Amino acid sequence: MTESSSGAATGTEAGKAPVPPSSPDDTPAVLSPVLTRRWSAPQSWSISSYRKLDGYTALAQALKTEPGRLTELVKNSGLRGRGGAGFPTGLKWSFLPPSDGGPRFLVINADEGEPGTCKDIPMMLADPHAMIEGCIITCYAIGSTFCAIYIRGEAVQAIRRVARAVQEAKERGFLGRNILGSGFDCEIVVHAGAGAYICGEETALLDSLEGRRGQPRLKPPFPAVAGLYARPTVVNNVETIASVPAIVSGGSDWFRKMGTEKSPGPKIFSLSGHVTRPGQYEAPMGTTLRQLLATAGGMKDGIPLKFFTPGGSSTPIFTPEHLDVPLSFDDVAAAGSMLGTTALMCFNETVSVPWAVWKWLEFYKHESCGKCTPCREGTGWLTQILRRIVTGAGTLADLDTMEDAAGNIIGRSFCALGDAAATPILSSFKYFRGEFEDLVTGRTPPIVRSGDLVGAH
DSSP states (O other): OOBOTTSOBOSOOOOSSOOSSOOTTOOOOOOOOSSSTTTTSTTTTSHHHHHHTTTTHHHHHHTTSOHHHHHHHHHHHTOBOTTSSOOBHHHHHHTSOOOOSSOOEEEEEEOOOSTTOOSHHHHHHHOHHHHHHHHHHHHHHHTOSEEEEEEOTTOHHHHHHHHHHHHHHHHTTSSBSSGGGSSOOBEEEEEEOOOOGGGGSHHHHHHHHTTSOOOOOOSSSOTTTSOGGGSOEEEEEHHHHHTHHHHHHHOHHHHHTSBOSSSBSEEEEEEEESBSSOEEEEEETTOOHHHHHHHTTSBGGGOOEEEEESSSTTSOOBOGGGTTSOOSHHHHHHTTSOOTTOEEEEEETTSOHHHHHHHHHHHHHHHOOSOSHHHHHHHHHHHHHHHHHHTTOOOHHHHHHHHHHHHHHTTTSSSHHHHHHHHHHHHHHHHHHHHHHHHHHTSSOOSSOGGGGTTOO
16 A cells, blocks of 8 residues: 555555445445556655656657647547536637637646645645646647646645746756747746635636736636636646646547546545545546545444535535445536535534534635625525524524525526535535424534634634
8 A cells, every 4th residue: 555645545455444334336446546656756746756757758749749639639538627617628728719829828727725625736746747747738739838827825835846846847948948849938837826715716716817806707708718818718727737748648548448438537536524544546537435435444433424525515415325426527417416626525424414514604605705796695694594503593494594595596696606605505405404403493402602603703
C-alpha cells in the first residue's frame, strides 16, 4: 500500500471496519493512478522528479501536431470537465470563434471551495507540473499565448508551489518564447483569489481576475465568445487540464478503456467524513462508493453509513441504497443527484441530518454574493428557519415554509449558488423529513442551545 502526498491511503488493503450493508460486491475499487501516479515520488512537485517520470514528453509531442488535431483528440477521448458540470472538454475548446488576430486566453479554475472537495489543491501540491504541461498544450491547441491560473487565496502553499513550478518550467525552456524551438510562445500567470466561494463560478472568477468584485455575469455571451477582457476564453478545472498530457501521450482509445462509455477516464474521488482512511482515491469513472469504502477501510469504527454526498454539499444527498450507483455523470444523474466534484462526504448514523443541512446553509448564506434576490434573501430566510428548528423552536409550518422557499430558489437565482443552497433542504426532506418533524414536535431534543448561536451569526 502506498501513501499519497496528503497522507491519504491510495492502496487496496482493507481495514477492520466492514462496509455496511454487507454485500458480495464489497470488493476494493480497482485504482487507476494516472494523475496521482507521481504523488508518492520523492519531491514529486519538482521539475526534476516530473521529468524523470515522463514529464513534458507530451508537450514535445503536441508541439509537432496540428492544433486542430489536438482538439479532436481530446474530443474523441470523451474527457468531461472535472470541476462539477461535466461538460465535454474538447467541445468547449471548439466553441472558440475563428481567430480574428486578437488575443484569446486560457483560465484555470483552481478556486476549490465546494465543501468536501479536496482534489485540486492536493494535485497542485503534489504534482503542479502536470497541470502546467496541460496548460501549455491547451494554449497551443486553442491558439492562446497566455494562461492565468486562479488559485483560492487561502491555499497559500499551493500558490507558492505552483508559482515555483511555473518558474522552473520557464527556466527549462518549457514556457516563454519559442518553446522547445517550435516558434510557439506561452506565458502563465498565477493569480491568488480573495477566498470567495462565488469565484468558483467561471464568470465571477473572470470578473475577479479583471480586478472587479467577483459576481456572476449574464450569459450569453459565454466566455468562449467574450470572456477575460471580453476576448474568447476557455475556462477549465485543474484536474481537467492535468488530464490532457496523459491523453496526448496515451491516445484517446487508451483513455476510453477506463471508466464508462459516456464518462470515460480516471477520476480523483475525495472521501471524507466517517471513513477509516479518508483521502484522495483515483479510480475509473463508474466506480461505486461501496468499492471506494472497501478500499478506504470501510466506515470508521464500524458505525453504518447513514447518508453521503456524491459530489459535495451542493448535490442532492444519497443514502445506503445508493452505494452501488456507478459514480459517473449520467448514472448519478439518473439516480437523482449530480456527480459534481466527486466530493464524497460520508456521514454515519450518529449524525443529525437537520444539523448537517443547517451547517451547509450557514455556509451558503455567508458566501452568497448578493447579486440576485432569490439567493441573497432566500438563504437568509432558510438559515433563520433552520436555526429555529435545531434549537427546538420550530413548527411544522416552518417545514412547509422552508420547502416552499427552497423550491422557489431552485432555477430562479442568477447562478448555481442558489440551487446549491436549496438542494440540501429538498433532498434531505425526500429521505429524512421525519427527523425535522421530530425536532419541531419535541420528540427529539434540540441539537443546540439557542444561547450558543448568539454572536455566531
